[in-house]
Amino acid sequence: MALNVFELEQVSFAYRGVVALDKVSLSIPAGQRLALLGANGCGKSTLLRILDGLYFPDSGIVKYHGVPLTEHDFEHDAFAHSFRKRVGLVFQNPDVQLFCPTVFDEVAFGPLQLGWPKDRIKAMVAEALEYFEIAELKDRAPHRLSGGEKKRVALASVLIMDPEVILLDEPTAALDPRSQRQIVDLMKSWEDLGKTIITATHDLHLLDEIAGECVVMDKGRIAGRGSPAEVLADERLLLGANLILGR
Ligand SMILES: Nc1ncnc2c1ncn2[C@@H]1O[C@H](COP(=O)(O)OP(=O)(O)OP(=O)(O)O)[C@@H](O)[C@H]1O
Numbered sequence: 001m002a003l004n005v006f007e008l009e010q011v012s013f014a015y016r017g018v019v020a021l022d023k024v025s026l027s028i029p030a031g032q033r034l035a036l037l038g039a040n041g042c043g044k045s046t047l048l049r050i051l052d053g054l055y056f057p058d059s060g061i062v063k064y065h066g067v068p069l070t071e072h073d074f075e076h077d078a079f080a081h082s083f084r085k086r087v088g089l090v091f092q093n094p095d096v097q098l099f100c101p102t103v104f105d106e107v108a109f110g111p112l113q114l115g116w117p118k119d120r121i122k123a124m125v126a127e128a129l130e131y132f133e134i135a136e137l138k139d140r141a142p143h144r145l146s147g148g149e150k151k152r153v154a155l156a157s158v159l160i161m162d163p164e165v166i167l168l169d170e171p172t173a174a175l176d177p178r179s180q181r182q183i184v185d186l187m188k189s190w191e192d193l194g195k196t197i198i199t200a201t202h203d204l205h206l207l208d209e210i211a212g213e214c215v216v217m218d219k220g221r222i223a224g225r226g227s228p229a230e231v232l233a234d235e236r237l238l239l240g241a242n243l244i245l246g247r
């Protein structure tokens with residue numbers, strides 16, 4: 001039996017009375033590439049933030065490698081650092097993620113926090129900037145870049161940490177076709193590395209490439225789960241979750 005990286009049991013979460021997750025139970029095996037599908041406002045980003053230990057459920061349990069995650073755990077630096085190194089979230093809106101004065105500082109921030117040697121950090125940042133084709137932006141202010149450029153900086157700043165669990169919130173939104181293709185190819189290459197990838201997306205045409213399994217959400221609940229082929233063939237499920245238009 002595959003070991004689960006995450007297990008959610010009856011997880012509910014509300015923003016000041018606005019219910020975002022309603023008794024969600026979900027297991028995510030290690031090495032799975034899971035897509036989260038669902039209409040605007042169905043709870044995908046909220047679920048990713050819960051998995052990233054940014055929010056904690058109002059009720060229910062989130063287990064990481066079989067151990068319940070609590071707010072209290074994150075008050076301990078050793079735990080918080082090790083979790084942040086192993087689980088990385090690329091936000092839907094990069095403005096939330098980018099806060100350093102330059103692109104270089106932004107991508108170097110995580111490794112600096114971990115106290116890696118300066119020379120190693122410099123070399124790794126250079127490589128990441130090159131890979132995401134943002135080397136020429138390295139002295140620019142992240143918040144003054146275009147949407148797609150910001151997205152690439154955000155991806156570089158998370159992926160440089162080489163996390164074992166990668167949470168991606170609409171990774172291909174705001175990217176031009178070539179950049180989209182680059183991200184999809186990168187996501188495919190992670191399959192062989194055994195990484196667990198959880199991606200919220202509206203791009204049904206990319207499902208086959210980015211996911212082995214899909215979860216369909218509807219109004220804070222899990223409405224269905226299956227392989228990309230199974231989910232895409234289930235017209236009733238897709239219609240019910242507002243993922244396709246009725247005829
Ligand atoms: N900061 C917030 N304050 C109050 N309500 C919020 C906040 N963020 C999200 N919500 C509400 O929680 C619910 C779930 O939102 P969430 O962002 O998780 O949806 P989503 O599936 O990611 O949607 P989208 O496809 O538009 O990104 C929605 O009803 C939304 O209005």
Ligand SMILES: [Mg+2]
Pocket residue numbers: 044045046092169200
């Ligand atoms: Mg969202």
